[in-house]
Amino acid sequence: MTPTTLFYIFISILIVSFIIDQVLDALNAKHYNDVIPEVLNDVYDTEEYQKSQDYKKTNYRFSLITASFSIITTLAFFFLDGFAIVDGIARDFSENEIIITLLFFGIIMLGSDIITTPFSYYQTFVIEEKFGFNKTTKKLFIIDKIKGWLMSIVLGGVILALLTWFYQTTENTFWLYAWALIAGFTLFMNLFYSRLIVPLFNKQTPLESGSLRDAISNYAQTVGFNLDKIFVIDGSKRSTKANAYFSGFGSEKRVTLYDTLINDLEEEEIVAVLAHEVGHYKKKHIIFNLATSVLLAGLTLYILSLLISNPLLSQALGVAKPSFHIGLIAFGILYSPISTITGLIMNWFSRKFEYQADDYAKNTYKAQPLITSLKKLSKNSLSNLTPHPAYVFMHYSHPTLLERFKNLSK
Numbered sequence: 001m002t003p004t005t006l007f008y009i010f011i012s013i014l015i016v017s018f019i020i021d022q023v024l025d026a027l028n029a030k031h032y033n034d035v036i037p038e039v040l041n042d043v044y045d046t047e048e049y050q051k052s053q054d055y056k057k058t059n060y061r062f063s064l065i066t067a068s069f070s071i072i073t074t075l076a077f078f079f080l081d082g083f084a085i086v087d088g089i090a091r092d093f094s095e096n097e098i099i100i101t102l103l104f105f106g107i108i109m110l111g112s113d114i115i116t117t118p119f120s121y122y123q124t125f126v127i128e129e130k131f132g133f134n135k136t137t138k139k140l141f142i143i144d145k146i147k148g149w150l151m152s153i154v155l156g157g158v159i160l161a162l163l164t165w166f167y168q169t170t171e172n173t174f175w176l177y178a179w180a181l182i183a184g185f186t187l188f189m190n191l192f193y194s195r196l197i198v199p200l201f202n203k204q205t206p207l208e209s210g211s212l213r214d215a216i217s218n219y220a221q222t223v224g225f226n227l228d229k230i231f232v233i234d235g236s237k238r239s240t241k242a243n244a245y246f247s248g249f250g251s252e253k254r255v256t257l258y259d260t261l262i263n264d265l266e267e268e269e270i271v272a273v274l275a276h277e278v279g280h281y282k283k284k285h286i287i288f289n290l291a292t293s294v295l296l297a298g299l300t301l302y303i304l305s306l307l308i309s310n311p312l313l314s315q316a317l318g319v320a321k322p323s324f325h326i327g328l329i330a331f332g333i334l335y336s337p338i339s340t341i342t343g344l345i346m347n348w349f350s351r352k353f354e355y356q357a358d359d360y361a362k363n364t365y366k367a368q369p370l371i372t373s374l375k376k377l378s379k380n381s382l383s384n385l386t387p388h389p390a391y392v393f394m395h396y397s398h399p400t401l402l403e404r405f406k407n408l409s410k
């Protein structure tokens with residue numbers, strides 16, 4: 001294979017994945033006006049339904065513009081030998097391969113962040129604002145940006161430096177060391193994310209004693225679940241959208257409820273949502289997801305190790321001197337069709353798990369408050385009630401509201 005052929009394989013992968021995304025989005029958009037299933041008729045009143053229609057259409061138009069802009073800039077970057085230029089800049093500063101890798105990815109990420117920030121600003125302060133979701137101030141937006149940057153520099157920098165160093169010193173067995181590092185990091189983050197990272201962005205307070213806490217404890221006791229770490233997070237400082245999630249395991253397991261969730265739902269509904277989360281834990285979904293992502297990382301790193309030292313990768317991107325960072329970029333593009341497929345499989349499992357967690361909540365608590373909570377949450381986030389099945393298959397990690405309703409009312 002010649003470098004030019006490989007270059008055009010990269011370009012084809014980028015264009016085909018753009019087209020698939022756009023076809024699915026368009027297919028989904030064509031069904032915005034479908035008749036709402038009768039059992040979901042009570043989700044919206046006429047005015048709210050109109051608002052949800054506007055919200056979907058606005059988001060669709062906006063994503064079409066951002067995706068088109070992104071594919072055009074990406075292709076321009078490829079055709080103008082952008083990677084060779086950035087590689088040259090990084091090499092002007094240092095001869096050390098680790099520093100070159102860090103500078104290379106630092107410049108690429110800074111550049112792409114500068115380009116995408118106006119879009120995320122528009123999304124937050126124009127679209128989300130218009131539909132009443134946004135609670136973020138401009139000051140908070142900037143602070144979040146800076147904190148996010150510092151976090152990527154510290155965490156991303158350490159991991160990238162170690163990966164480059166492993167590659168430099170161990171060559172063929174590099175993937176094993178890299179795998180151990182990624183696995184350790186994944187496990188560590190799963191256990192301590194809520195304690196170490198979340199506090200940088202949000203305030204978490206233990207759920208105060210009272211009837212809600214009692215109701216939750218009573219339920220937890222009936223299923224023999226030790227649930228002493230229940231936290232309320234101040235999600236309302238950024239958005240009115242609500243959520244609840246489980247994190248960690250063993251003695252680090254905890255439940256986090258958004259303050260918006262507590263405001264939007266009745267006590268019974270919150271317990272039902274929690275019962276669903278306990279279901280995920282009891283059915284071992286959390287361990288399954290963790291184990292699968294570690295195994296997938298191992299597979300990816302192994303394939304990476306087979307390809308990365310091939311000089312063809314860097315030549316295809318117009319860079320004469322092969323290096324770890326250029327190999328990583330080339331591999332990332334070649335691997336993206338495979339990661340799309342593994343993503344599909346993971347989404348399929350995730351939707352199965354949602355049914356299992358819903359069943360758990362139904363069997364150990366009640367189905368009705370879970371149904372009404374799902375309807376309220378859909379209404380409050382102006383969700384699409386009639387998504388296209390192909391779109392659901394590709395993108396949804398949760399079954400649709402209609403499917404969950406049917407399963408819960410069985």
Ligand SMILES: [Zn+2]
Binds near residue numbers: 276277280354
């Ligand atoms: Zn769930």
